Amino acid sequence: MLNVAIIGPGLVGGALIEQLAAHLQSPRFAGLPIAVVGLINSKKMAVSEAPFAASDLGDWKSRILGSAAPDADLAQFADRLAKLASPSVVVDCTSSDAVAELYPQWLAKGLHIATPNKKAFSNDLSLFRRIQELSGSPQGPSVYHEATVGAGLPVLSTLSDLVRTGDRIVKIEGIFSGTLSYLFNNFSAPGATQKFSECVAVAKASGYTEPDPRDDLNGMDVARKVAILGRVAGYGLGTDTLAIENIVPEALRGVASADEFMSRLPEFDDHFAQLNGEALATGSVLRYVGCVDGASAQGSVKLTRYPLDHPFASLKGSDNIIAFTTERFPNPLIVQGAGAGAAVTAFGIFSDLIKICERFGAGTK
Ligand SMILES: NC(=O)C1=CN([C@@H]2O[C@H](COP(=O)(O)OP(=O)(O)OC[C@H]3O[C@@H](n4cnc5c(N)ncnc54)[C@H](OP(=O)(O)O)[C@@H]3O)[C@@H](O)[C@H]2O)C=CC1
Numbered sequence: 001m002l003n004v005a006i007i008g009p010g011l012v013g014g015a016l017i018e019q020l021a022a023h024l025q026s027p028r029f030a031g032l033p034i035a036v037v038g039l040i041n042s043k044k045m046a047v048s049e050a051p052f053a054a055s056d057l058g059d060w061k062s063r064i065l066g067s068a069a070p071d072a073d074l075a076q077f078a079d080r081l082a083k084l085a086s087p088s089v090v091v092d093c094t095s096s097d098a099v100a101e102l103y104p105q106w107l108a109k110g111l112h113i114a115t116p117n118k119k120a121f122s123n124d125l126s127l128f129r130r131i132q133e134l135s136g137s138p139q140g141p142s143v144y145h146e147a148t149v150g151a152g153l154p155v156l157s158t159l160s161d162l163v164r165t166g167d168r169i170v171k172i173e174g175i176f177s178g179t180l181s182y183l184f185n186n187f188s189a190p191g192a193t194q195k196f197s198e199c200v201a202v203a204k205a206s207g208y209t210e211p212d213p214r215d216d217l218n219g220m221d222v223a224r225k226v227a228i229l230g231r232v233a234g235y236g237l238g239t240d241t242l243a244i245e246n247i248v249p250e251a252l253r254g255v256a257s258a259d260e261f262m263s264r265l266p267e268f269d270d271h272f273a274q275l276n277g278e279a280l281a282t283g284s285v286l287r288y289v290g291c292v293d294g295a296s297a298q299g300s301v302k303l304t305r306y307p308l309d310h311p312f313a314s315l316k317g318s319d320n321i322i323a324f325t326t327e328r329f330p331n332p333l334i335v336q337g338a339g340a341g342a343a344v345t346a347f348g349i350f351s352d353l354i355k356i357c358e359r360f361g362a363g364t365k
Pocket residue numbers: 007008009010011012013040041042043072074093094095096098099116117118147148151178207208209210211339340341342345
């Protein structure tokens with residue numbers, strides 16, 4: 001049996017709980033030995049020796065993390081998981097730097113980690129390397145983070161397979177942000193009528209953005225993904241060494257809250273309309289693109305123009321598109337599909353859990 005403990009039942013963590021609960025109730029999946037035994041948010045926590053019932057998971061706010069639950073304490077949470085008889089995986093569904101910094105301690109206790117949180121893999125290179133060292137042995141604890149790039153799309157697993165089989169990466173180029181994909185697909189297209197601020201509001205309401213959409217528009221979310229890809233490809237990239245184009249209007253960079261940012265963004269609709277008009281006048285559209293260049297081992301993140309017949313120009317919805325150009329794939333290997341949203345991100349985490357379960361959980365009780 002693989003014990004699963006979720007940190008952060010927010011948008012993505014909540015969708016993962018729903019998927020796991022539905023799975024537990026479905027006779028079709030009776031054979032998968034996964035048990036949800038822990039849940040914690042910033043206020044309350046619960047760890048149980050016996051798996052939570054699907055009905056409790058369906059109403060976790062009152063039945064698991066209700067007022068009687070103990071106050072949240074991540075150190076105690078991890079200690080209790082580490083003492084359980086079966087292997088346990090911590091699923092970090094926060095976007096917290098402080099939580100990411102705890103991964104080495106958890107790995108040292110033998111806990112596995114699955115996460116969509118990009119911080120541990122794109123902050124300090126030394127943290128990334130420490131995590132790699134601690135999860136590097138075939139029998140030891142493992143770290144899976146497919147959902148950190150492209151949500152549920154098989155981006156990191158594809159890159160890792162290319163690298164591990166000895167292919168040489170020439171270039172990885174793509175649209176890595178569901179938010180920025182949605183924005184520019186809808187705002188920058190011939191005949192489009194929606195204003196820039198309206199598109200941002202829809203992306204936020206659809207669950208594509210980070211809690212503060214400025215973390216998407218300032219390029220940091222894409223930069224983190226480019227850094228992660230670069231590191232998985234074997235280069236020491238960091239967000240501090242990338243050229244990043246920040247498209248948050250200067251006057252809004254320092255405003256106190258995401259709400260204030262959203263309410264003032266319409267003041268800048270004319271600015272974005274002008275940029276878009278200039279691109280359309282040359283037969284091009286605007287797209288926000290990240291790139292890892294294999295030859296220079298450098299990366300970039302920028303708003304750029306693509307002609308209408310380019311594959312990046314015809315993307316739809318919040319789709320991501322990632323083109324791997326390698327020695328074996330001079331015509332790029334392309335991964336494309338929904339790259340943000342709670343359900344597809346939870347799917348990416350769930351499929352990582354199944355991989356951990358197959359490696360470490362099956363056959364144990
Ligand atoms: N949305 C998407 O499409 C995608 C998101 N991701 C990543 O998924 C992660 C989750 O995003 P999302 O669900 O939107 O975030 P939310 O803000 O909706 O949820 C965050 C959760 O984390 C909890 N939390 C925060 N800090 C702590 C802490 N120190 N200890 C315990 N719990 C904590 C919050 O608890 P409380 O409610 O008590 O504050 C909340 O439950 C992020 O890292 C994001 O980048 C990755 C790919 C795609």
